[in-house]
Amino acid sequence: MKQASLLVVDDETGVRESIRLIFGKSLRVHEARSSEEALRKVQEETPEVILLDIMMPGTDGLETLKQVRAAHPDGQVIMLTALNTARTAFSAKETGAFDYVTKPFDVDELRLRVERALEKSRLSQELERLREEVGRKYGIENIVGKSKVMMEIFKTVSLVAKRKSTVLITGESGTGKELIARALHFGSERRNKPFVVVNCAALPDNLIESELFGYEKGAFTNAYQRKIGQFESAHGGTLFLDEIGEMGLPVQGKLLRAIETETFNRLGGTEENKVDVRIVAASNRELEKLAKDGGFRADLFYRLNVVSIPLPPLRERREDIHLLLHHFLQVKARENAVAERRLSAEVVDKLLGYSWPGNVRELENLIERLTILICHEAIELEDLPEEIRRGESRPAFKEAVLEGSRPLGEAVDEFERELILKALQKTGFNQTKAAFLLGTSRRVLRYRMEKLQIAEDTELIECAKVSR
Numbered sequence: 001m002k003q004a005s006l007l008v009v010d011d012e013t014g015v016r017e018s019i020r021l022i023f024g025k026s027l028r029v030h031e032a033r034s035s036e037e038a039l040r041k042v043q044e045e046t047p048e049v050i051l052l053d054i055m056m057p058g059t060d061g062l063e064t065l066k067q068v069r070a071a072h073p074d075g076q077v078i079m080l081t082a083l084n085t086a087r088t089a090f091s092a093k094e095t096g097a098f099d100y101v102t103k104p105f106d107v108d109e110l111r112l113r114v115e116r117a118l119e120k121s122r123l124s125q126e127l128e129r130l131r132e133e134v135g136r137k138y139g140i141e142n143i144v145g146k147s148k149v150m151m152e153i154f155k156t157v158s159l160v161a162k163r164k165s166t167v168l169i170t171g172e173s174g175t176g177k178e179l180i181a182r183a184l185h186f187g188s189e190r191r192n193k194p195f196v197v198v199n200c201a202a203l204p205d206n207l208i209e210s211e212l213f214g215y216e217k218g219a220f221t222n223a224y225q226r227k228i229g230q231f232e233s234a235h236g237g238t239l240f241l242d243e244i245g246e247m248g249l250p251v252q253g254k255l256l257r258a259i260e261t262e263t264f265n266r267l268g269g270t271e272e273n274k275v276d277v278r279i280v281a282a283s284n285r286e287l288e289k290l291a292k293d294g295g296f297r298a299d300l301f302y303r304l305n306v307v308s309i310p311l312p313p314l315r316e317r318r319e320d321i322h323l324l325l326h327h328f329l330q331v332k333a334r335e336n337a338v339a340e341r342r343l344s345a346e347v348v349d350k351l352l353g354y355s356w357p358g359n360v361r362e363l364e365n366l367i368e369r370l371t372i373l374i375c376h377e378a379i380e381l382e383d384l385p386e387e388i389r390r391g392e393s394r395p396a397f398k399e400a401v402l403e404g405s406r407p408l409g410e411a412v413d414e415f416e417r418e419l420i421l422k423a424l425q426k427t428g429f430n431q432t433k434a435a436f437l438l439g440t441s442r443r444v445l446r447y448r449m450e451k452l453q454i455a456e457d458t459e460l461i462e463c464a465k466v467s468r
Helices: 013-023 035-045 061-071 083-095 107-138 148-160 177-186 205-213 249-261 287-292 298-304 318-335 345-353 359-373 396-402 408-426 431-438 442-451 458-467
Strands: 005-009 028-032 049-053 076-082 099-103 167-170 195-199 238-242 278-283 307-310
Touching (some): 005 035, 013 028, 013 107, 049 061, 076 083, 076 107, 148 307, 318 359
Parallel strands (some): 005 028, 005 049
């Protein structure tokens, strides 16, 4: 591991030699006697910590500090100052210095300040590494697809990412709308700023305004202190409004004003707050039609739809299924620390022909379940869920409702009941495993079982256990 380095900038030889004696065994120590030499050493050595004398002859220490920070923003600068210039040292901290030490310095105090600066440098480097890693993970180059339609989408994302224009991403559930939103963010100059997600479908109308814009203390009952909203949290970065078609009309008006003026008011407040946020919205609904029908503000739709990115369902880009299967087989094996599964030719044919109503998310979840629950290396046709083996996407209950032969609630309950029972049977009535198969939690599964009276079907359960 490379040893950390420290640069001492001081015109006094004795000071430089003393600091070398203190840190010479634990750090690589470099010396500079002037501002010009300091800037050269900073660029050559990129030291983690710089000890900079604030009062060198003929040199303005604060100006040198500005130049050092500009040349090496990650370097942590500790100012060396005489007792009577402590006020100047405070000014130095405002200019960008990490800390200051007064001369003559106490050795233990100096060690402590340098150690803190080194820790800050290590944290900054780790943060930068994580940012680069996240940027690579969510970059457009990591979205799987070689079909013509996806290549066009990648081209659009690459062009739009560098702009501030609002973007509306549309497509069925599971097509990857959030992945595209993240690619827009991490491909932009805002990549090191926050990417904030608000799921509009998960928030009731009485909460979404305070979630977006925050509130002041006393704005309503139980508002005991000010709360920062997601608009403010996303300052400098990107605010992703997922399922924006579910947002109520009153909040839509306030959102439109915030987008157009780049200002907002916290709930219960009168102060206008300026914000710099790039808006990316997504919906699985036809917002233009919804706007014509009065369910969505037309002016907000046009404000969001500056750049439109429609994502195709997986059934319309079947040439990507092979790539996605290969990708998820590798990823899920690595995530679960198991051997990578293989798909038989019959399984691949069946998956290529399946309609994938849940799109890429359904395919990913299927591969994850198979990776975890199938113990043998090669996945065969009998390992697939029954609806995929039959080549169905379970449309029967929908058709019955549309034809008027079944009430919607009854059909949904029956379909859900059948799914839960099959999951329980497949897992030997292990509720934790059954919940995983269904993509939910054990608590939610137990609640649904009680609601659908599955727990009372003891005869059915016992028969199923015996048949196994």
